[in-house]
Amino acid sequence: MAEAAERIETETASLGREIAGRDHRLTGQLRVTSSDTLASRLVTGHFARFRQMHPGIVVELTVDNRVLSLSRREADIALRPARPREGDLFGRKLADIAWAVYGAPALLTSRSPFENPAKLADMPMIGWSADANGIPASEWLAALVTPTAWVYRSNSLVNQFMAAKAGIGLAVLPCYLADPDSELQRAIAAPISELMRELWIVTHSDLRRTARVRAFFDVVGDGLASERALFAGEYPRLGSHPGVVAAGI
Template identity: 40%
Template sequence: MHGMLAWDDLRYFLAVDRHGTHAAAGRALRVAPTTIGRRLAALEAAVGVRLLRRTPEGLVPTEAGLRLRTHAERVEAEVLASERELTGADQRVAGPVRITSGDGLAAYVLVPRLVELRERHPDLVVELRAELRVLDLSRREADVSLRMSRPREPALLARRLCDVPFRVYGSAAYLARRGRPSAVRELGRHDWVRPDATLAGTPQEAWLDKHVPQAHTVLRASNSTTLLAACAAGHGLAVLPELFAPHDSRLESLLPRATGLPVRELWAVTHPDLRHNARVGAVLAWLAAVFPRPR
């Protein structure tokens, strides 16, 4: 080994190991791919061995890389634990706070109401990450995560915010063109806008598979915002959350008494090390005001 290992270099190595490419690692760490490549080259020069090799599936660790990964993950755990402990003791409602949620929730509910939070705490800097994957709170990928199901990780702190009923929606233009269904049995005659594989297996998709097994799908979308936009543009019917579908005035709710439409739960989740953090506390108090109490 020719020099001291720097934590930043280990962080870049772990990001490439987890994401497979310089570009994906750069997106995760919010740095340029060229920076990732440069720091990895410096790390390999420091240890004197090759740590990653290129394959058709992306960059994977060599034998030396696998050994380094074990040590790097231990260093990461200690660094992140220290950050959480120090951040958790911070009593200032100032500086950055990371919130993550699905794209539809972020666009139609959180962003319009963020004005209230910022007016109350003008020194708070909100980092809002709208993505489908569940972020790792132990790695500080987010401080507060909004999830549409109760978290499975028993160590996390979770607060149920509200119920999220789903309804069948269609645009006024589509209904004028194709007619308004009056019963579930008529839904098979209509075009449908549905999620792609990224949202397969969700309760709303399970309901549609059960009650409209021959649904004529005309468009699939990878996120809720695009799904809602496609339905509102008149491409077809869609099963959407009542929480944010009404924000587009072109959409009309159909079949309010339809059997078994899912009702999901919205949860606010944070790491226990942040339970006394003033920024996280301010966000949780704001969220409690944004969403109605569970029935």
């Protein structure tokens, strides 16, 4: 019975995608999923432009750091910090995502930026919850700092960002999140090469020709791609990169 139910669910989802894939109307609902950091910093401005261009499309954003299933229609489009591995997905790379170590200016004072990450070993550090597994930035930090250096932990990257701004300690953050903020500065000048990731916009292959999906790829996908330099950590100071709305992207 379980196998039959699973088969019915799969076939129903496939039929739903096939029907949606033939929809040429620029109206209706579009379900999008994104991480909390991307949602809090960048995508809303691009969603506003998408709304102006396509007022008949209602965007429903699910902010979730998990990888939602596009095959089961948990979302129509995903903005993911990794190359998709499922064979039935369609997407394109938008940018490289750089990470760096940040802290409040009062905490770093004249000691930064450091050239060698080893200098951070005894600095007060903000990290993930102790039970966090498979997070590259967490593993990088754990191999670098001493056990007594941890002063704060959180399973939310946005909360780590706020804790770093409050001066609790240093945090490893995506450059697009931290670089535009004048209340943070880099503890190490260069991004961490081992933590470089990719930003992808992804949909199911059956939906790639849907009018709503194509429009989203063109407006939001191209808009995010135009900010490659910010994602790559090439604008380290506030005001040195174009604003989302001001640049008209």
